[in-house]
Amino acid sequence: MIECLGYMPVTATSAMEAVDHMRTADIAIAIIDYHMPNCDGLSLIHRLSAIAAAEGRQTRFIMVTGHASMELAVDAMRASAMDFLQKPVDREDLRKALQRANGLHEASVARSLLLDKISSLSSELSHLTRLIDERPVAAPPAGAQPPAAPGTAATQDDERNMVDYIRGLLRTEAKRSKLGGGALFGDPAWNILLDLLLARLEKRAVSVSSACIASGAPTSTALRLIKKLISDDVLYRIQDERDGRRSFLGINANVEKMMLDYLAGQLQR
Known part of the structure; x- marks a missing residue:
């Protein structure tokens, strides 16, 4: 889907391979699954962010998960992720997320997007209390x-x-x-x-x-x-x-x- 949307993806089959790519290539956007063998997506975002910052590069992160929750949205925001997608990922949702990532230059804008998602999920949780x-x-x-x-x-x-x-x-x-x-x-x-x-x-x-x-x-x-x-x-x-x-x-x-x-x-x- 990423290729069909006009992007040139670099894939990694392990956290170590992702780290190697971050060190050797100028990765603008990283899409990371929350659940991975021997590593969770939040830890990997922290690690990749540190590498990018040390080299003076800016990388924007999108979290992918099969279990969206307010807790995960908060954790993703703390880990500097600008957005998250729920699996199975819809092509249109992916396109919009990539467009947002390409257009974002200020951390405050990215933060506001995640806060909107947190607010939405919080509304879901309020239903739990009432219903x-x-x-x-x-x-x-x-x-x-x-x-x-x-x-x-x-x-x-x-x-x-x-x-x-x-x-x-x-x-x-x-x-x-x-x-x-x-x-x-x-x-x-x-x-x-x-x-x-x-x-x-x-x-x-x-x-x-x-x-x-x-x-x-x-x-x-x-x-x-x-x-x-x-x-x-x-x-x-x-x-x-x-x-x-x-x-x-x-x-x-x-x-x-x-x-x-x-x-x-x-x-x-």
Whole structure:
């Protein structure tokens, strides 16, 4: 997509390769994925920024993530990222982000763009306060305890294949949900379950607000759906020990096993 938009991309398949490119080429814009093997995107932005500053060059950073949240937007702003895109990345969104990056020369302008996104995400979170009845969160029931990490009985290749397969399904679901203006063909419950399963395999925590975003549905609809899935013992909620205002979601063990069995069968076809 970058080439089709008239740019000349330099690709890196690892953080070390990105560092090498930054040292040897005049990189004007760097698009960085938040989730990478052995390195997170924010750490890489800090490292690349230091290299560019030491050489007197200006590089503008765009963060790419599959899980946009207010926390990530704030962290991205602190790391000097001027924008972030949510996966699967839409070509038009990419074009606009690159145009903004090309036209920005003052840090204050870039900062205002991210503040706008933070404000938007903050509005989403305010819906959480008004629309969901947060009862005291108890420990998950015995049947809902997180199971042993997926993949303990499988090879790392099997886990990697499963992760890639789920990512592909999420991309397909995102494209399908756009048909008919996004109101006819989406499946928010399946999107939430896939996203939570992917997070489980990648050993990531998913907050309620992130699950709402992953559903692809309006916040109020996603919240009602999450409450229903919790009441039906499909999902469970765990309080964030560091922030009592936030809670995370997980899939109950029996549902997770059924999903893994089903997806494994589909993957082998």
